[in-house]
Amino acid sequence: MSLDRTPAALDALRRQVRLIETADATVRAVLPFGVPEIDDRLPGGGLAIGALHEVAGGADGALHGAAAARFAAGVLARLDGPVLWCLRHRDLFAPALAQVGLPPDRVIFAEAGDEAGVLACMEEGLRWQGLAGVVGEVAKLPMTASRRLQLAAEKSGQMAVAIRRWRRVADAADLGQPTAAATRWRVSALPSSPLPTAGVGRPRWFLELFRCRAGEAFDLEIEACDAKGHLRLPAPLADRSVEAKPGQGRAAA
Amino acid sequence: MVGRLGRRRAIAHMNLAAAQAGLRPGQAVAHATALVPGLVLQNLDSAGDDAALHRLALWAQKLYSPIVAPDGTDGLVIDATGCAHLFGGEEKMAIAIRERLAKVGLTAMIAIADSWGGAHALARFSRRAIFITTPGQTGRELSALPVAALRLNNDLVEALGRLGFDTIGELEATPKGPLAHRLGQDPVRRLNQAFGRSAEPIEPVMAAETLHVRKIFAEPIGAPETMARYLIELTHALCAALEDAGLGAKRLDAWFFRVDNRIETARIGLAAPSRHARRLAKLLCEKLETVDPGFGVEKIVLAAPGAEPLTYKQIQALDGGDKAIDLSGLVDTLANRLGPEHVYRLASAQSDLPERSVKRAPALEAPDGHSWPADWPRPTRFFPRPEPIETVALLPDAPPAAFTWRGTRHRVRCADGPERVFGEWWKADEELARSRDYFQVEDDSGERFWIYRDGDGEDAETGSQRWFMAGVFG
Numbered sequence A: 001m002s003l004d005r006t007p008a009a010l011d012a013l014r015r016q017v018r019l020i021e022t023a024d025a026t027v028r029a030v031l032p033f034g035v036p037e038i039d040d041r042l043p044g045g046g047l048a049i050g051a052l053h054e055v056a057g058g059a060d061g062a063l064h065g066a067a068a069a070r071f072a073a074g075v076l077a078r079l080d081g082p083v084l085w086c087l088r089h090r091d092l093f094a095p096a097l098a099q100v101g102l103p104p105d106r107v108i109f110a111e112a113g114d115e116a117g118v119l120a121c122m123e124e125g126l127r128w129q130g131l132a133g134v135v136g137e138v139a140k141l142p143m144t145a146s147r148r149l150q151l152a153a154e155k156s157g158q159m160a161v162a163i164r165r166w167r168r169v170a171d172a173a174d175l176g177q178p179t180a181a182a183t184r185w186r187v188s189a190l191p192s193s194p195l196p197t198a199g200v201g202r203p204r205w206f207l208e209l210f211r212c213r214a215g216e217a218f219d220l221e222i223e224a225c226d227a228k229g230h231l232r233l234p235a236p237l238a239d240r241s242v243e244a245k246p247g248q249g250r251a252a253a
Numbered sequence B: 001m002v003g004r005l006g007r008r009r010a011i012a013h014m015n016l017a018a019a020q021a022g023l024r025p026g027q028a029v030a031h032a033t034a035l036v037p038g039l040v041l042q043n044l045d046s047a048g049d050d051a052a053l054h055r056l057a058l059w060a061q062k063l064y065s066p067i068v069a070p071d072g073t074d075g076l077v078i079d080a081t082g083c084a085h086l087f088g089g090e091e092k093m094a095i096a097i098r099e100r101l102a103k104v105g106l107t108a109m110i111a112i113a114d115s116w117g118g119a120h121a122l123a124r125f126s127r128r129a130i131f132i133t134t135p136g137q138t139g140r141e142l143s144a145l146p147v148a149a150l151r152l153n154n155d156l157v158e159a160l161g162r163l164g165f166d167t168i169g170e171l172e173a174t175p176k177g178p179l180a181h182r183l184g185q186d187p188v189r190r191l192n193q194a195f196g197r198s199a200e201p202i203e204p205v206m207a208a209e210t211l212h213v214r215k216i217f218a219e220p221i222g223a224p225e226t227m228a229r230y231l232i233e234l235t236h237a238l239c240a241a242l243e244d245a246g247l248g249a250k251r252l253d254a255w256f257f258r259v260d261n262r263i264e265t266a267r268i269g270l271a272a273p274s275r276h277a278r279r280l281a282k283l284l285c286e287k288l289e290t291v292d293p294g295f296g297v298e299k300i301v302l303a304a305p306g307a308e309p310l311t312y313k314q315i316q317a318l319d320g321g322d323k324a325i326d327l328s329g330l331v332d333t334l335a336n337r338l339g340p341e342h343v344y345r346l347a348s349a350q351s352d353l354p355e356r357s358v359k360r361a362p363a364l365e366a367p368d369g370h371s372w373p374a375d376w377p378r379p380t381r382f383f384p385r386p387e388p389i390e391t392v393a394l395l396p397d398a399p400p401a402a403f404t405w406r407g408t409r410h411r412v413r414c415a416d417g418p419e420r421v422f423g424e425w426w427k428a429d430e431e432l433a434r435s436r437d438y439f440q441v442e443d444d445s446g447e448r449f450w451i452y453r454d455g456d457g458e459d460a461e462t463g464s465q466r467w468f469m470a471g472v473f474g
Helices: A007-021 A066-077 A094-099 A115-127 A143-156 A169-176 B016-020 B029-035 B046-063 B090-103 B116-125 B138-142 B154-162 B168-173 B176-183 B186-194 B224-245 B277-290 B328-338
Strands: A052-057 A083-087 A107-111 A133-138 A159-164 A183-190 A204-212 A218-223 B002-005 B008-011 B068-071 B075-078 B110-112 B130-132 B211-221 B247-258 B263-274 B297-304 B343-348 B358-362 B381-392 B402-405 B408-422 B435-443 B448-454 B467-472
Touching: A052 A066, A052 A143, A052 A169, A066 A094, A066 A133, A066 A159, A066 A183, A066 A204, A083 A115, A094 B343, A107 B328, A115 A133, A115 A143, A115 A159, A115 B328, A143 A159, A159 A169, B008 B029, B046 B068, B046 B075, B075 B116, B090 B110, B090 B130, B110 B116, B116 B138, B116 B186, B138 B168, B154 B176, B154 B186, B168 B186, B176 B186, B211 B224, B224 B247, B224 B277, B224 B297, B247 B277, B263 B277, B263 B328, B277 B328, B328 B343, B381 B448
Parallel strands: A052 A159, A052 A183, A083 A107, A083 A133, A133 A159, B110 B130
Antiparallel strands: A107 B343, A183 A204, A204 A218, B002 B008, B068 B075, B211 B297, B247 B263, B247 B297, B343 B358, B381 B402, B381 B467, B402 B408, B408 B435, B435 B448, B448 B467
């Protein structure tokens, strides 16, 4: 069998392959972050909704995954519907989720005894219609498991987020292993936005996109989720308010 | 309680006070009233007692185990195999049953043993409220008990007494052949049952109104696929019956009767009444791996105890305006897989203490609103057990300048606080003067922590003045 080696034939073939690839995916919907610096660099202009995404914390965050959990909560807060949160440790604090836009009436928790249980719960959640998304906290994400989650997410059009957290910092090297996830993020804490007075300002993150299917990796400094789950780019240096110097500080309440 | 023994009126049952006054069952009423003046007599209502015991068995079946049956006229036998862990162990299960019965005015004597006969004997004759034998040791525990504990009729007990057998141990030590020759098979059979040498299936009670379907096999089945196929078939039949009755199942019990006279069970619970055959069959088939068919299953019974009325609901309106999401299927699947206590929502509780501000709520009841603060910092990760930290604190009002947590030293770059939280004196007296100061601190690398001091920093009455790590912010 011979093929026409013309660009038109190749294009037709590509279109066919694309059709086969996306045959059982519902709609290729994306959730924009609302920050052009991120959205412009993601395929489709946002985070794919029917897909699996990985989030990990940097440095000590690899152990507690606090920033990663907040990032995931902020993303899901901007979708509609309830969220299934599968976990192993009871250290997630619901008031903090409410503060980034995931109030208690939107989250169902499922506590599994082991990693395999968490992954199975995530998959089960993705098979049911009506959820906004499913979050799971796991250390290991094998290729097979991630592939299953990715396919389930594609099929149901719900977002799956795997928060990777490990028992030891040394285990965090596991994040380099290939998985079927559409994107892989790392969120590390940075010193908070400076305030004219004493105190802790809006938290800042160093957000790294390690891997992105059909997209380029990048990293940037960003201000953490607000009460509605939105990220914000820090005001550029030029626009920043004058830093308080001794003797000219203004009182602010 | 007065019953008839042959042609005379005799005491059938009595309370502890009567026993202490020297009465015994079987005594003539005339004799008893002569011994104890003012004795209160009640006529025995055997049918009523049996009905009440049957009701109690149904109640216990709902709460504790799918296999429950009346034991004699005064007890219940519960097959606790595979059920005790749901209560945190056999002892906790026994305590829970005893407390529950005490609330309705029943004093229960409970024994957990390897065999029905053993538990029967130990519950009635061990003189302990709760007696739990270590597995395999039932025989040794039984040896010291009187032969009356063996579920034999009174004539046999008396005959054994005349032969000089006082305890079960003595009876066990004698050759069984001559014993059976002289007194019949009963003592040997009961002995074998008590020591667990011969099987004794417990035929579970079933309420008359419980909808159930059964399938009897000509040849015993054992392959998991075959069992699953028949289970699905039975589920469809049961759901059709439920639909006819306008009911929805809250619970499904499947009993697998094995050829060796043992009964294996599988039970699923549902968050909301349902008669969705495919969904129920899927849940049941997930439980099949816990069922051991042994040499084969010859009968399967599937019942829906405690079914509740379920009316038809229109799930799709023409305009599609109503978008209520039904999560009961997902919640059921997860709850049956992980255990119902592991699928939940977290709702707010009225308390300023962070560890008390969160309470669990059923997964299908979405809480309306919450009372958590929107402006005060709350960490993403909260440690249920705060960890002590070493601090360098300069002033009592100020946050520490540096602290050491899990062996790492963090220098505090900036901090917010304090958020002072007072003890809840209405919960415990010792909390009357207590207070805590919570601070949000950020170290040089940007990690943000929630730490608190137990006390106000000055007054020793308010707390130990030590510092703790409460959580980590994202």
